[in-house]
Amino acid sequence: MLELKILGKKIVDRIYEDRFSCMVCHNELVETNRYGLCKDCLEEIAFIKNNKVCSKCGKPIDNESDYCLTCQNNDRYFNRNTSPLAYKGKVIDLIINYKYKYRRYLGKYLATFMIDQYIDARYDADIIVPIPSTTLTAKKRGFDHIIELSEIMSERLKIPVASDVIIKVKETERQALLGGKARQENVLGAYKLCGDIRDKKVLLIDDILTTGATLSEVSRTLLKGKPRNIEGLTLANAEYKLYLA
Secondary structure, three states, rough: HHHHHHHHHHHHHHHHHHEEEEOOOOOOOOOOOOOOOOOHHHHHOOOOOOEOOOOOOEOOOOOOOOOOHHHOOOOOOOOOEEEEEOOOHHHHHHHHHHOOOOOOHHHHHHHHHHHHHHHHHHOOOOOEEEEEOHHHHHHHHOOHHHHHHHHHHHHHHHHOOOOOOOOEEOOOOOOHHHOOOHHHHHHOOEEEEOOOOOOEEEEEEEEOOOOOHHHHHHHHHHHHOOOOOOOOOEEEEEHHHHHOO
């Protein structure tokens, strides 16, 4: 009986947590907002929009160049990528909680950051394509977080999701454990085009851009289908200095 009461409390807490509590600090929200954050936590969220960024991958850079060194020295098969958030501080906590701790209710708030970025950056997509995971990876997490973000964006932006046009055909090592060059080699040949995207304006969705190797390899595979263009929109972009290797 005690176990049932504890389970019931957890369910109730989860149902109401995202309506009345801040998504980061869990304090009661004095005023609700579209990001699910209290005023103090919202002020600590690292937005990218006021930073100078790489014109290709959207990564914050601290010099006068138009492109980061990674984009200068590697082929990029997407037209551009932008991100609303920098991957640091409370942004890391939000993504980890959503991605690995099964707090699926965070998806609607994280997608809101991406929808705002879509509008601010003046994207004009025909279809939304989630960066694919293998079935095994999605099964381990309990859900496919990128597809879920894409579906929320699709519903609000009225752009169809095409999650079946490309699939991941081989397991890869976790990109987070690898350096820059190894990331490119890790994802090479990992994807397969399965659908018709001819003349479509494709919007690729992912959670974090580090070196951009995954986004570029998926784009390289999609180019076989002769789309009109391929653009990326990632929730967060990691600091460039961490990924020189």
